[in-house]
Amino acid sequence: MELTDKRLLVTGGAGLIGTALTRRLVADNEVRVVDDLSNGIRDAVPEAATFVDGDLTDPDVVADVLTSDLDAVFHLAADKYVDADRPREQFEVNEAMTYNVLERMDEVGVDNVLFTSSSTVYGEAPRPTPEDYAPLEPISEYGAAKLAEEGLLSVYANTRGFTVWNVRFANIVGPRYGAGVVPDFVYKLRENPDSLTILGDGRQEKSYMYLADCIDAMCHVVEHTDGGMNTYNLGTRTTTSVTRIADIVSDEMGLDPEYEYTGGDRGWDGDVPKMRLSIEKLSALGWEPSYASDETIRQGVRDLLDSPENEPHLR
Incomplete structure (x- = not known):
């Protein structure tokens, strides 16, 4: 249509x-x-x-x-x-x-x-x-x-x-969003730039x-x-681990915090620890993503850091 x-x-x-x-x-x-x-x-x-x-x-x-x-x-x-x-x-x-x-x-x-x-x-x-x-x-x-x-x-x-x-x-990661691991890490590091608590073991890996x-x-x-x-x-053809997300957020914020892990292979009950969708069917339809997973995270961090701290964010 x-x-x-x-x-x-x-x-x-x-x-x-x-x-x-x-x-x-x-x-x-x-x-x-x-x-x-x-x-x-x-x-x-x-x-x-x-x-x-x-x-x-x-x-x-x-x-x-x-x-x-x-x-x-x-x-x-x-x-x-x-x-x-x-x-x-x-x-x-x-x-x-x-x-x-x-x-x-x-x-x-x-x-x-x-x-x-x-x-x-x-x-x-x-x-x-x-x-x-x-x-x-x-x-x-x-x-x-x-x-x-x-x-x-x-x-x-x-x-x-x-x-x-x-x-x-x-x-999905984008401007003005207020739920998920990226804003969670940004908000935590704004409150305490020296330490970051990461749910699970940090090896959870998703697209x-x-x-x-x-x-x-x-x-x-x-x-x-x-x-x-x-x-x-x-989705994308690539994945990013939670620890890698923490690294990207810290890098974009110019920080070097200590990571503290809560342990376990997932962040909460019902959390799928590893996920990557095949997009071959979408590709056959003639579409490919512009951003890989790491690039998506980095751009999402920049979007959050560029927005005013008191700006309302979407979920």
Whole structure:
């Protein structure tokens, strides 16, 4: 589907990825954004987009924002904490939002949807992990919810004729983001430049993708595939360890702290210690990332250091 002169709905459009996607889309399309602002910032939404403050677990809100004149829905809204304090509530909220969106789309005849899934659906899989790897065995409720939501999307693709773009993200890093290992290290070192506590043993190793690359890849998948269930990994060909991230952050801040490790092979229950997605399928579609994983981390640190300390950050 060409992303030009379309009417589009972006759910979760006030978050890190949602605002960047909306900025990309409003240049050539009419864009409506809905967000309950639990993970986002209203002022970060481009003025050219129509904004609705609403909770997608409420069917009435979904009915108001998802109308028959839309050409596609970009469904990004989610409770995003992998180590959530209330995992059952998180699972139920994410499931409810996606089911409400799909039911309403079917009701009004809108049949194009992009869904932002996650590498967490694979669990602790061999690396690099291709899209057709099986069995999918997530180890967190967040990953389990994403996998269940993918199942719902598959139902609508195979029985209602929907076109689904299901993109599974690596770790996304970008300007003004306030969650994740990079901002965590920056904030810790601002408080104590001499010592840095690192969760786990520091050997956790994952793929990090720069936000601009993520948005470009999402749009590329939409514009170059059609019909049925289209599942693509979005990531880089390289990985970065947690200790290497600490080194990059320290270097960019001009510091030489002592590292203190909490121990164990992962940062928290449900954390996948090593992850690298295969992007061969995406590459065959004609797209490659501009930033390797280390370069993504370094640029992300620079973005954070260049932003005012009192500037609100997105998750």
